Amino acid sequence: AADTLKMGVVGPHSGDLASYGLPSVNAAKILVEQINAAGGINGKQIELLIEDTVCDAKTATDVATKLVSDGAQFVLGGICSGSTKAALPIYLDAGILVMSPSATNPGLTQSGDYPNFFRTIAPDDAQAQLDVDFAIDKMGYKKIAVVHDKGDYGKGFAEFAKMFIEKNGNAEVVLFEGVTPGAVDYSAIVQKIKQSGAETVMFGGYHPEASKIVTMMKKKRLDASFISDDGVKDITFIKVAGEFAEGAYASGPMDTSSNPLSKAAVEAHKKEFGSDPGAFYENAYSAVLAMANAVKVAGSTDLEALKKALQTEKVDTPVGTISFDERGDAIGVGFSVYQVQNGTFVELK
């Protein structure tokens, strides 16, 4: 009906990547319930259209046509950069805004091919730059092992990291390799890192692999530090790796834990689902807030109007007070490096 707003939520809700897709669904459900309870946006209730893409390009395009047919007006998601890329042209053709909490491939915004695409996460290159600067300039490491999980996200990050290290010139990449996600044992690669004499491991990928690697590093008595990305800056990382996570670094949106909105978001999840939120939950939460605000300000769901609102309006979100640049990346998602200390991520100033 004309008096509801339809929001698509897409991502992997089954299969191996479900744990990255389902938190977004939770974020959308919580927020939409709140918004609808408060009378909706401009008097219109939001209706969720939740669709599983399994992070598969073919399914993602089919889902996109489905959402277009079903009359979705804006979409949260695209968890993986790949399937998001595949689906974006279809959304673009229908004039639908898409905002991803987790697709970090730089090309998504920088190529200019997808003007309807926005995201609440920093692209690979920005994070890689931050981590490299931290490792070389701040910590003074000379030998860095760059490791990734062979995935879209992790390898993208790692390649940028390698490039920036080489550009910086003050340190060398002593190892550049991918590990196989889901493998039962990482001791061989850890021994190889040890052999390479690296002082730090820079890892691109998600927390399951990261926790396996840090655990194995400690178990094999490898004394290098560990620096990683936003996919690792997740409470699950600390939970899973436990004491072995102690001292590890990961970059992530600035200042979230002291941000009251962030706390509220996490609380809401615990209340609703009885568990800690999973990966990219806060990014998804922020994306929903930003889109809701844009719709409210623009007073319509017309793509141009929404874009304008997103680019001009600042919104308070768990990841900071943000607006978006003309390419679609969030401004104001300050990134900083965190360290695991006593079982929590502590922001390093």
Place this chain on the structure above:
Amino acid sequence: MAQPILHVTGLTMDFGGIRALNNIDLDVNEGEIVALIGPNGAGKTTFFNCVTGIYQPTKGEINVYNKHKGRQISLLGMKPNQVTQQGLARTFQNIRLFSQMTVLENVMIGRHCRTKSFIIGALLRDKRTLREEEEIIQKSHQILEKIGLTRYENEFAKNLPYGAQRRLEIARALATEPVLLLLDEPAAGMNPQETIELVSLIQEIAAEGQSILLIEHDMKLVMSLSERIFVMDYGKRIAEGTPEEIRHDPAVIKAYLGEEVDA
């Protein structure tokens, strides 16, 4: 003198420690029916397997006379399908039909080695392919007619009575237009009445000049069909001769027959 169509010398086959064939010399002449008999485990089937390329013999020579080329061709090192191409076709002791194919199709497979069309032919269905396909069907049908299986033509091979399956194996082998037909216990599992029918069938085939080498335990069949009998035991030749000679050969009686058999 005419060349033997199958000329085997010094054939030896070892399985691990077991010598299943020991220095066998055997010739089959054109138009002849030769029987290969011997106790169980003597190596008869193994001889067939070596000759048809299913096993590679340890030692020995196997030659087949190629009429077109007018000389002997060695079969050593050839794959089973190449051996068939050279004109040896066989049946199996344990029936090995294509059970999910119809009777006619089973025989058509036998024509495979005498035809050529491949992918291109299948796709284009050009004149030649169509003609070839028609020829296959015609020939196969004729063979079934000869063997007397036409009424089962479109039946699945596995649904046939046992005796008919044995005959179908013979039909399939005949379809390859063999120089020499090798039959491994064609009468096994048949009742006496069926065996009698089988004998006359084989006689009919032989009457057309088909050379046959057959393994059989049914002495009646062997004695009434074969012109020459080759007896082996423990992989060795123990006797060779006409049915009359073999019947009275003491070595054969001791190792195999148990008593003198009458025809």
Place this chain on the structure above:
Amino acid sequence: MLKLEKVQSGYGNILAVKGISLEVNDGEIITLIGANGAGKSTTLLTISGIVPCRSGRILLKGEEIQSLESDAIVKKGVVQVPEGRHIFPQLSVQENLDMGAFMRTDPRKVKDDLDYVYSLFPILKERRHQDGGTLSGGEQQMLAMSRALMARPQLLLLDEPSMGLAPLIIKQIFEIIQKINQESNTTIFLVEQNANLALQVANRGYVLENGKITISGSAKSLLENQDIRKAYLGL
């Protein structure tokens, strides 16, 4: 000993055994003859519980066994040498024989029986450690027979034991059949293509045609029956 009452069984929509009734008395050798596909093997498989009995009753010593699992039937002493031998191809000859004694609990006697069957078929002893699958056809038949003997059957079902055997061995096998029948009082139910031979050792016989029993009587009377002589004996 064994009694079949109007037994029906078959495969899918094929009814191969169409209500047959027959009786095997204790200590008897009886034979079932018939053309190919008449349903002889199916009858034996139904008795052993491999092919389910669709209707009718099968009584062993007065006890209904048609709904028992096949292993329970074997435990009751009904042992079969199936058509086509069914040697375990990757077990050695020795192990194949051990499997025959699978449900026996008297290891010492099993040992004796093993020696006994080896004395019946010395070639098997020679091939003791060879895989069953590589034996020649006839050797496999001997092994199948021996394996059944290892179970010390009370009722032995034999499906075409002479198939593919050398004349000498056939003679031997039939001697053994008579021997175990007399010495260990094993009842024998013999299915044979070689009706001549079968009727010579049997006490009684049945003729199966198209899933139904058409003629029955003493072996002698069957041997003399003109129809049978013509259809099954090839005379």
Place this chain on the structure above:
Amino acid sequence: MDYFIELLFSGLTRGSIYALIALGYTMVYGIIGLINFAHGEIYMIGAFTAFIVATILSILGFPALAIIVLAGLAAVVWSASYGYTIEKIAYKPLRHAPRLSPLISAIGMSMFLQNYVLLAQTSDFLPFPQLISDFNFMEPVAHIVGSTDLVILVTTTVVMICLTILIKYTKIGKAMRATSQDRMMAMLVGINVNRIISVTFIIGSSLAAIGGMLIASHIGQINFYIGFIAGIKAFTAAVLGGIGSIPGAVLGSVVLGLTESFATGYVSSDYEDVFAFSLLVLILIFKPSGILGKADTQKV
């Protein structure tokens, strides 16, 4: 040299992990000739059960050893029950079906179980407690072999020996082999084939459960998807060693583990799986029935 030894032990650890799963795979394959794709899921369910029970027990304050034993026991009981039930539902009705039908049924079962755990538990990774605490005597070599690694190595060896004895020499083992080679004849010598198949599934699933617990405690985390990758690798290992052969499964696993480890160490971990699968192809080309597999002895 040190580096070599480090890699050697990494490979051995990896290999024995594969072996724990591969053993169950090979048993089930051996008896019904089915690539049981759901086996990896049984392993996953074993890990989850152990996780749940261990957590409850540790909340209740049980001592470490008791936790290991009880959690292991629970994992075995439930995994075995799952294995048994799956066989009854998804495979037994297909005994006489065309060869590939049970394979598809197994793939469906695997999807079902994954999603079942995903829905009933969580999609997230869960921290699996380190059940085996570090042994003091291992400290000097800890950088080469960890305590859990040692336990896994020992367990694998013990399990392999027990299973070999079971299969080779016990009555039930012979019954299993007989059943796998000729089911009808097995029935005719008095084997209760259904029971033997069930027992095989139960044993195979129990092994998967033990594997699940040990491996999860080695890795430190579980999630509904862990069974899939481990399952494929373990199956590869079982085939490499000669499917149906118990020592073959272990040998294949170790060869696979070592290949991956050395490939990572001396070449690049980018291509460790490429090496693993290439080795598989190579070995099968020269030894078509696996390293210890019996050559096909079908007589013509």
Place this chain on the structure above:
Amino acid sequence: MITFQELKRSFFISLWFVFLTFPIMVIRVDSIEKTVQWRWMNMLYVAVGAFILSLIFRYMMRRKEGQSADDDEETSTSDQHLIHRWLTVPRYRNIIYGVMLTLALVLPLVFSTYQTSIMTTALLYVVLGLGLNIVVGLAGLLDLGYVAFYAVGAYTYALLYHFFGMSFWIVLPLGGMLAAVFGILLGIPVLRLRGDYLAIVTLGFGEIIRLILENWGEFSQGPSGVSNIPRPSFFGIDMSLDTALIYIYYLMIAFVIFTIFIVNRLQNSRLGRAWVALREDEIACQAMGIDKMKTKLAAFSLGAFWAGIAGVIFAAKTTFISPRSFTFIESAIILSIVVLGGMGSIIGVIIGAMVLILLPEYLRFLSEYRMLAFGAILVCMMVFRPQGIIASVRRTYTYNKKETADGEGA
């Protein structure tokens, strides 16, 4: 109908399932916070669910057994008889094909783009299924790495476009041929392996191809994939997305018809017969003079060829490809299509593809239970219809004295 006995059995079965699902369904723990959550309600659901399902399951099993008792197992069940009887009568057959074709042609005009889009996907899988059917269904070679050839096709287009700007229509045959070459290269060493050994080696090969695509970034752009692949052109006319999708849909229909035509010809040829014979008995087949290697290679490379073609179309349809689209699961789905549809039967494969590809889409209303249901349905279909939806029926040849033999299989 339901006896007390059955109720009792179902009761025990439901108890068993309560026990079985107890840890996973009822308990949820948090090992960090040290909390345990007991969800007793789930136990009730399981109990009731298992009770009812076991009754249904038993009822269905009985029906299945009853059916096979009335029917020959080969040409099983009456509905199949019906379809086949229709298909063997040329007039009915043409009517059926005509109706199907008309339905297919009007579909995009009636339904939404979404329906057209998933239908296109399903048709793509029809092509894949028919290709694999040559390998598995006809020649009996179990190939678990079929997706590798699909990937070869897709990447051929993506990369040839990317590096050399080559167009869809030029690459289409190239992709197929390259895949066929890969098929031959792989086939030569591995085709002498038997049954499941072949399966695992092909699975390995599938993984090798995917891993190379993933890791060899300079060549294949690694895991982030290749994007902006152009859709097929139509005399250089610019099309809106909707029209483009409909255009691809019609293209796909044409491809499917073409594939059916080819596969049908292959199946009913000397070569097709040799495949089936090879599947039945390799040794007898060789003894009849069939070159095993050559025949198998022909099947393998023809199957690969079709996968390659499908790959090119896939790349053009989604405009984006990455190694993630070519995982083992994909091979498993294609194999399921072949088996579920009915091995060796063209109509079966078509129906199989429709069911397996459309089903997950139409199950979307189940939201998170979608894949759970899909797995369960897969199991049930196999259990209740092990020979596939439509089992293949061998063609029968009629012998005419004068005319050429005619006869078409299903």
